[in-house]
Amino acid sequence: MASDANTCWLKVEPNSVFTVNGLGWYNQNNGSFCRLPLSREKEIAAANPSTWRLSQCPVDARIRFKTDSSQLKLRITPGNDESSRFDMWHMSSVAVSGIDLYIGAPGNQDFWLNTHPKKGSDICDHVFFEKKVCQMREFTLYLPSYTNIKALEIGLDPNAMISAPSDYKHKKPIVIYGTSITQGGCASRCSNSFIGITGRRLNSDVINLGFSGSGNGDELLAELMSQLDASVYIVDPLANMNEYMHRYEKFVNILRSRHPEIPIVLMTEIHFAYEIDDQLESAKKYGLKHKILFETYHKLKESGDKNVYVFDAGAIIKAGGDHPTVDGSHLTDAGFYAIAEKLAPLLENIIKSTGK
Amino acid sequence: MASDANTCWLKVEPNSVFTVNGLGWYNQNNGSFCRLPLSREKEIAAANPSTWRLSQCPVDARIRFKTDSSQLKLRITPGNDESSRFDMWHMSSVAVSGIDLYIGAPGNQDFWLNTHPKKGSDICDHVFFEKKVCQMREFTLYLPSYTNIKALEIGLDPNAMISAPSDYKHKKPIVIYGTSITQGGCASRCSNSFIGITGRRLNSDVINLGFSGSGNGDELLAELMSQLDASVYIVDPLANMNEYMHRYEKFVNILRSRHPEIPIVLMTEIHFAYEIDDQLESAKKYGLKHKILFETYHKLKESGDKNVYVFDAGAIIKAGGDHPTVDGSHLTDAGFYAIAEKLAPLLENIIKSTGK
Structure with a gap:
């Protein structure tokens, strides 16, 4: 946990306050945003190097939580793999590298906002909102479909309540x-x-x-x-x-x-x-x-x-x-x-x- | 009309073999791919410079013709306006700068292919197809929605038949x-x-x-x-x-x-x-x-x-x-x-x- 003056940054990792869905080996991979088991990298890459490379793109992985924070920020450490894409000729940068925010419990989710991806390997912060009325809200962040993410921190009020998200049906x-x-x-x-x-x-x-x-x-x-x-x-x-x-x-x-x-x-x-x-x-x-x-x-x-x-x-x-x-x-x-x-x-x- | 060894390049211009739809002042503008009258540039730009700039993006303009050519190529001279975009954070390069090809008469058109836009101001050629059986086909090319085009030439067989497209209903x-x-x-x-x-x-x-x-x-x-x-x-x-x-x-x-x-x-x-x-x-x-x-x-x-x-x-x-x-x-x-x-x-x- 790191803190700016008015924002508390919490790392997304196993056994944190955040629920991660959609990554089959998330705990075993020690919180890597990878879709296949790190322990099998050699075999997978030997069978098909592209499969391994693309397994680093966490498509349909979701970070879920409830909070009453008046602010929601995201600190993104891009994947440092040189093969990681930013955009493609037929997919925009937000399509390849963006993160989508939904509000509401599963079954009743509303798309709200997404990140505005920045090119390069620098860590970048994205402000989804700040200065909202403090009330419990449930959030789902969808991770990028075609780029890599090395680490994510979520910025909330220092005194924010955070709790587990609703179960999926x-x-x-x-x-x-x-x-x-x-x-x-x-x-x-x-x-x-x-x-x-x-x-x-x-x-x-x-x-x-x-x-x-x-x-x-x-x-x-x-x-x-x-x-x-x-x-x-x-x-x-x-x-x-x-x-x-x-x-x-x-x-x-x-x-x-x-x-x-x-x-x-x-x-x-x-x-x-x-x-x-x-x-x-x-x-x-x-x-x-x-x-x-x-x-x-x-x-x-x-x-x-x-x-x-x-x-x-x-x-x-x-x-x-x-x-x-x-x-x-x-x-x-x-x-x-x-x-x-x-x-x-x-x-x-x-x-x-x-x-x- | 210019010719390579086996391709005849025909300029898209007023009174050419190609029908241009969707540009209200096309003839008056001497074939510029602009959506507003060039003669009114000063007034339009004075009212809102962005309107003038964006009028250079020929969205929903179409080039239409029938031909029995065994090949269909496109020579694109990009707009040389520095403000002309290639892509945007929420639109890919093909969305901003691509040209879509449909085959078939209006009312019965099939999307077939699009160009793969290249960044920069160089003239570039795009091969839609070559070595097809020679038979009359009807084509519609949709011009880009968010970028400028200075000139277009269409490459066909030197001996190709070219005729007017079907009327819209x-x-x-x-x-x-x-x-x-x-x-x-x-x-x-x-x-x-x-x-x-x-x-x-x-x-x-x-x-x-x-x-x-x-x-x-x-x-x-x-x-x-x-x-x-x-x-x-x-x-x-x-x-x-x-x-x-x-x-x-x-x-x-x-x-x-x-x-x-x-x-x-x-x-x-x-x-x-x-x-x-x-x-x-x-x-x-x-x-x-x-x-x-x-x-x-x-x-x-x-x-x-x-x-x-x-x-x-x-x-x-x-x-x-x-x-x-x-x-x-x-x-x-x-x-x-x-x-x-x-x-x-x-x-x-x-x-x-x-x-x-």
Whole structure:
């Protein structure tokens, strides 16, 4: 705890007053804002260096707390990895590096503000508000989708009350594995990945294991994913699986063998804008990949598995028309909402039916 | 006309093979990609320098043509105004500076690709495609929403057929005046301003006179707007009118006095995310502005005007919940689609009823 004249700075760390959701190995990683276990870095990086690099982007991780502080500030120590991005050609700096603030308990959250990211590796302070009436408010901060964070401190009144946030209605997280699209590319701000939106709609915790360009179905990732208890597993790597589809069934089977009871949702791939020009070739490629998806699904069903589902994202995002992507392949917020609109009720029914 | 070995470069200019829509003074401006008349620069800049600067951003301007070329390239000469932006903290470079390509006739257009903007003032070439089967295709290029373009050349096969594009179903444009939100801030790509989306839905030409931070209801802008024949006028400046509401009624009356028959739609202001925290003060401010809007509306109605309408954007974009803005005030694509979803049918009915 450090203090300025009128602000008390509290570090976000394990066993602090702040609850951190969405990072599966947060305590084991000693509070690193990393989405995979630090102890497995070598193996993960050996399988795919990008997976490791992108695991440092804490998309859909949330810091939650209640406080009656009249001020709320954030001191951000950027990740010092040189590969850490600030913005991209199709994602603004607030989309890549911003932190979104919501007010209200889960199930009743309002987006309020976000940070205005500053380029470089300097520590920077962001004032969300100050001089407000002191009253208990509940906050959720969504961490960046595509950049690294080394450390965070939250600045409150020195005498502020701080207490634990409300529980999610569904405490066990929805855990999703996938691609850049899963990771929230190209949402306009970090909390608008489709699983982030879905989590808010369902009042559920989520863990996002989307890795841009790297959702290649590595067996290792299935093993790591299966370490996480979940209300539902969602398997959404198809856009990155072109030459890796031989891994698909095994990936799913690893999850199923370790967790016979956790529902598994297999997501189809969205359609890309370029497919309008290339309909036969695209349909062939799409068909080949999805043949394997459906074979995996049917084999499980035929073996008596009552907890495996297909979610057809490709039926929602089709080629043609206005196509809700920034660049023909990465969804805009309109695309992410279209997915969440259909995914949320499916997951709600699944979670209800399993009583989790 | 300049030629590389296998590409013929054709300048986009008045009386060329290309049709340019969405720039009200295009011929008079000798083909400048400017949204206001060059001859009035001094007056416009004197009234508000930002209006002039932003008029150089050709949002919702379109270049249209049919060709059987096997290739489509674009040679972009960036605006050399130092104030011309490349990206912004809440808009990526493709959102600010990109050019979107659609294929198909109006009413049946598919988004296909966009340019990958390069920083700096160098001329740059973008290859949309090459080596395609030669067949007649119809194209629409949407020009950037928030940056300047000095010149454009389109690269086609030297022997390509080029012909005029299909007419819009509604040839007279919908003309809208407004703010940064009107200008498409913060759509993920330039063709996703709400009036751009609406134009595609209605198969109508549009002219976007949105000027970020500068929709201050200048009388001069009403005079300029009234130079443009239109199917509908939309008046959408409220977010920039805080201390200028005394201009509002006069602005509307200038349009009405010069065009007794053109329908006028008065748009209410969207609600901003911060209003959740500041409900009483926000409601008061919102109420004061809208009192003037509704007084203007009722006076016209009482005078027998049958062609004035209110479009309540504030009923669509409310404070709270996920709020479809990037930063609490500028809409995401999800927000723009929500507006277009309601605006398009209203405008369709209005245009039908006037037979334009």
